[in-house]
Amino acid sequence: MKLTHLFWDFDGTLYDSYPMMRDAMVSALAQLHIATDDSPDEVLKLLKVSVYHAACHYASVSDITADAIVQTFQTYHQAVNEFTPYDGLAGCLGALHQAGIHHYLYTHRGKRAIDQLKKDGLYHYFSDAVTKEDGFPDKPSPDALLCLMKRNRIEPNDAAMIGDRGIDISSGHHAGMRGILFDPGGYYQGINAEMSVCSMDELCKKILSM
Known part of the structure; x- marks a missing residue:
């Protein structure tokens, strides 16, 4: 689907x-x-x-x-001034956005995450966001995802949570959506995700081919 x-x-x-x-x-x-x-x-x-x-x-x-x-x-x-996006991130976000796919940010990090996306010229791809300041329970609680889904009128069958840890996948499952494991380092084996990828290029190709 x-x-x-x-x-x-x-x-x-x-x-x-x-x-x-x-x-x-x-x-x-x-x-x-x-x-x-x-x-x-x-x-x-x-x-x-x-x-x-x-x-x-x-x-x-x-x-x-x-x-x-x-x-x-x-x-x-907190002394770290900036972070490095994964290779191919901008191209992946852009290609998926052009295909009519909407992006949302859900992170335990504070609004510094949004600031970094803005600095790198990527935040315009995102329709909505939840950060630490919003006060939701941590993953794997689905509360933040459920709020984003309600706020943006999203059906769970149309959505997926993308993350690099089991708690990301679990939070998506608890919200009724699919989970996509992003694991370039091969740290996680046996995570119950509907899709597993190791690069942005692989992620983009798999989603666009669905």
């Missing part, structure tokens, strides 16, 4: 922001004197679950609380 409405996650989906998040976590651990033998890739895998998941892991092997780790992480992460 053809898709006409796509809901996009920001971190790890629209933008390759996880390397910067990894570096911020490594810096936070160093500042807090939390010793770890984890490789950069292992730190990244923890962050791909969630920042709080990673913080809880490092809290369990130290005398520092998870909240303190998150706070220190945020200090470093």
Whole structure:
């Protein structure tokens, strides 16, 4: 069945922001004197679950609380001035938009995500957005998606949630829509998504061929 409405996650989906998040976590651990033998890739895998998941892991092997780790992480992460979009993002958004497909942003990140899209000349492709400031429960809760669907009169059968984590797919499923896993790093196996892709080019081609 053809898709006409796509809901996009920001971190790890629209933008390759996880390397910067990894570096911020490594810096936070160093500042807090939390010793770890984890490789950069292992730190990244923890962050791909969630920042709080990673913080809880490092809290369990130290005398520092998870909240303190998150706070220190945020200090470093907020110093990052901009993020890098995935290769082919602009072309993918444009081609899908030209085909009559509407885009929506759903992210746990704040309005900085919208600012980045505007800076890169991409936000005009998006019809609506939900960010951290809107106060919805975190994924996998479907509340934000249900609000966007109601606000824009969208039927769930016409929509899909695109994200790089299981919670993105689950939030889409809980809202009655399909899930598309964007996994260029091959971190997730066995995620129950209706479609899995590893690049923007593959994503665009698969959606346009439906």
